[in-house]
Amino acid sequence: MHVPTMAEFLASGEQPDILFWVGCAGSFDQRAQKITKAFVTILNKVGIKYAILGKEEMCTGDPARRSGNEFMFQMMAYQNIQILNGYNIKKIVTACPHCFNVLKNEYPELGGNYEVIHHATFLQQLIDEGKVRMTDTGGFKGKKITYHDSCYLGRANDIYEAPRKVLEAMDVALVEMKRCRSNGLCCGAGGAQMFKEEEKGDTRINIERSDEALSTGAKVIAAACPFCNTMLTDGVKNREKENEVEVLDIAELVALSLGN
Amino acid sequence: MQYIQQAAFLILAAYSIWLFRSNILQIKKNIFLGREEDLSDQSSLRWRNVVLLALGQKKMFRNPTVAIMHFIIYAGFIIINIEVLEIILDGITGWHRIFLTPLGSLYSLLINFFELLAVGVIGVCIIFFARRNILKLKRFMSKDLDGWPRSDANYILIAEIILMSLFLIMNASDRALQIQGNEHYHETGNFIVSGIIAPLFKNFSSAQLIAIERSCWWLHIVGIFAFLNYLPYSKHLHIMLAFPNAYYSRLEASGKMHNMQNVQNEVKYMMQPELAPTGDAQPMKFGAKDVMDLSWKSLLDAYSCTECGRCSTACPANQTGKLLSPRKIMMDTRDRLQEVGENIKKNGEFKDDGKTLLNDYISVEELRACTTCNACVQECPVSINPLDIILELRRSLIMEDSNAPQEWNAMFGNIENNFAPWKLSPDDRDKWTEDLKN
Known part of the structure; x- marks a missing residue:
């Protein structure tokens, strides 16, 4: 499979339908790369005309801004917007809620206006339009699965149902944690916490959250954010449950259910 | 009688x-000692919030x-x-x-x-x-x-x-x-x-x-x-x-942070020097060190707080025993504002009392524990936003005091040099595509 870049599209004089914004985690983190690969597998299978920025993509500046470094955020935003506008991008899909939030809510006032869609919503649309047909190749039918709400998808942008609809399309037995939807507990990674040691406390946030997920008895913890995924995977490992319980992104769940 | x-x-x-x-x-x-912020738009939506959130106490019904x-x-x-x-x-x-x-x-x-x-x-x-x-x-x-x-x-x-x-x-x-x-x-x-x-x-x-x-x-x-x-x-x-x-509660997506126009301009002038105004640059202040640096809405928030603690109960940092408590952020802001108000009343204008909201009331450790998850904002029955205050104080810490944990400084360095928060070569950004080639 070849993953086309914007530069290639430009050279051929064509324009893709969507830009897939991969994000730093999706590009560099080994676990998150699997989510990226799953998502492009779906795009490829459905036959969507998409492209990535490749080496031209840069950090959106989210962790810089939320840690307090506005200068660095503005530098990154400036450069990204130059590139995105240079390619005349209209529609962006991303698998990272943090990138999604910045691109959707924070770039417009800096001159970057795009239709920005998170992959949970995008996948739901593909399912609704019948472009993605779920089979049970993943063996998720009737399986106990819980969904962890990402803060930047849920509270920050009011997207609670799209990822759940994707799971419903697989006929999974969705079990909710007590703290779900707008009451959902953070995984502990947001606000640039991913890049530093947690402050002193009684327990780690990701352990508190993954314990709650484990207590549902779910065999799969579904997430829709690469950072949540890392945090919850660490939490599951901490309880030595990694052989019984998987932490999977909804894109991975869909990719596994596409049939052979 | x-x-x-x-x-x-x-x-x-x-x-x-x-x-x-x-x-x-x-x-x-x-x-009104606070910074100006125009929140007068979309009045019909705002009245709707008054009816639903204040009069109807919608959030209480959680x-x-x-x-x-x-x-x-x-x-x-x-x-x-x-x-x-x-x-x-x-x-x-x-x-x-x-x-x-x-x-x-x-x-x-x-x-x-x-x-x-x-x-x-x-x-x-x-x-x-x-x-x-x-x-x-x-x-x-x-x-x-x-x-x-x-x-x-x-x-x-x-x-x-x-x-x-x-x-x-x-x-x-x-x-x-x-x-x-x-x-x-x-x-x-x-x-x-x-x-x-x-x-x-x-x-x-x-x-x-x-x-x-x-x-x-x-x-x-x-x-x-x-x-x-x-x-x-x-x-x-x-x-x-x-x-x-x-x-006056905010109407935009709660994930959106306030833009800093002055920093945006600085970066623009750096990238396109031809746009820079001539003459000496005005000294700038970044983020909030004290209550006067916060938006007036944050100060209204502080006086509106009834200290119910729903925010802190929902806060992931607070729940796991960290020092941060969004309720305390609001109470500290009100206490400090009261103190500043009395100071001005007594002296005619604000006389430096050697104290600031940051450090003397709210500590660095509290601010560093926030995951910006918006749970506190979501919970508040009277539309208070503790996160705004936390983020403004964080801006001051980083941009005024260069006070960041070592790991964050490394992250800043990586973003600057590698365009990603990790120390990995930008040339490898699309390396994952190679695994898909066969």
Whole structure:
């Protein structure tokens, strides 16, 4: 499979339908790369005309801004917007809620206006339009699965149902944690916490959250954010449950259910 | 005697209203010490928030049992104020039950309703008092509330119980006087609650009953005037400020951070020097170190906070034992703002007192624990945004004080040099595509 870049599209004089914004985690983190690969597998299978920025993509500046470094955020935003506008991008899909939030809510006032869609919503649309047909190749039918709400998808942008609809399309037995939807507990990674040691406390946030997920008895913890995924995977490992319980992104769940 | 009572009432009413007004003006002045922020757009959506969030208490209904109890107190408080209007008019005119004749049968319907509400308020206040002092709910036991804030909450509940009891006893003694045939006390018939209490007074002399009735009347109205002037010093100010706070609450996605136009411009001039204005650059301030650097909305937030602690209960950092408590952020902001306001009042302008909100009230460790998850913002029943304050203080820490943990400095370096928060080569950004080639 070849993953086309914007530069290639430009050279051929064509324009893709969507830009897939991969994000730093999706590009560099080994676990998150699997989510990226799953998502492009779906795009490829459905036959969507998409492209990535490749080496031209840069950090959106989210962790810089939320840690307090506005200068660095503005530098990154400036450069990204130059590139995105240079390619005349209209529609962006991303698998990272943090990138999604910045691109959707924070770039417009800096001159970057795009239709920005998170992959949970995008996948739901593909399912609704019948472009993605779920089979049970993943063996998720009737399986106990819980969904962890990402803060930047849920509270920050009011997207609670799209990822759940994707799971419903697989006929999974969705079990909710007590703290779900707008009451959902953070995984502990947001606000640039991913890049530093947690402050002193009684327990780690990701352990508190993954314990709650484990207590549902779910065999799969579904997430829709690469950072949540890392945090919850660490939490599951901490309880030595990694052989019984998987932490999977909804894109991975869909990719596994596409049939052979 | 009658005229002395009327004069005393007028003086008391005028003084307490004047005092209340000057306290509220001081609070308004303090709020406008904050940075300007235009929140006047989309007025229909804003009014909708006032109706749903303030009047309808929509967020309270995330916990329906508590919401209903709170609503009883709130409705009691607002509706019984109609009765207070009568009390005030009686006080001024020297009349007794001035609304009785004009309202006719509607009058007893209203008073019956007020009496039922009064019983409801007493009941709920007792339950709320028990939740704080006997059941000791976790969010009320937090050390955020040590000292005055915990007493404040109890004083309010006790005051409400006393005020409502006075209202009921006043009506009961009034009824007892009617039964004895005292002319000044017009026949009203039995009201639903005081009618049950009235027979207990049957052996009291007329003079005793008048003393009881007058004492209740005076204590009730003095209590209300005292309560009015207690509000500006109390968490209970939320009964007023919840309304403007809902109106001015932010309407955009809660994940969006405030843009810093000055930094945006700086970066633009750096990238495109031809756009830079000529002449010396103005000195800039980044983020917030003290209350004056915060938006006026954050300061209105601080005065609107009723210290219920729903924010801190939902906060992932607080739940896992970190120092951060969004409620404390709001309480600190109000305390510091009060201090700054008094400083200005005393000195004519703000005289440096060697203190700032950052460090002297809110510590770096608290700020560093925030995951920006918006749970506190989501929870707040009166539309307070503690996250705004946290993020503005964080900006000051990083951009004014260069105060960042080592790991964040490394992350900044990586973003600058590798365009990603990790120390990995930008050339490898699309390396994952190679694995898909076969």
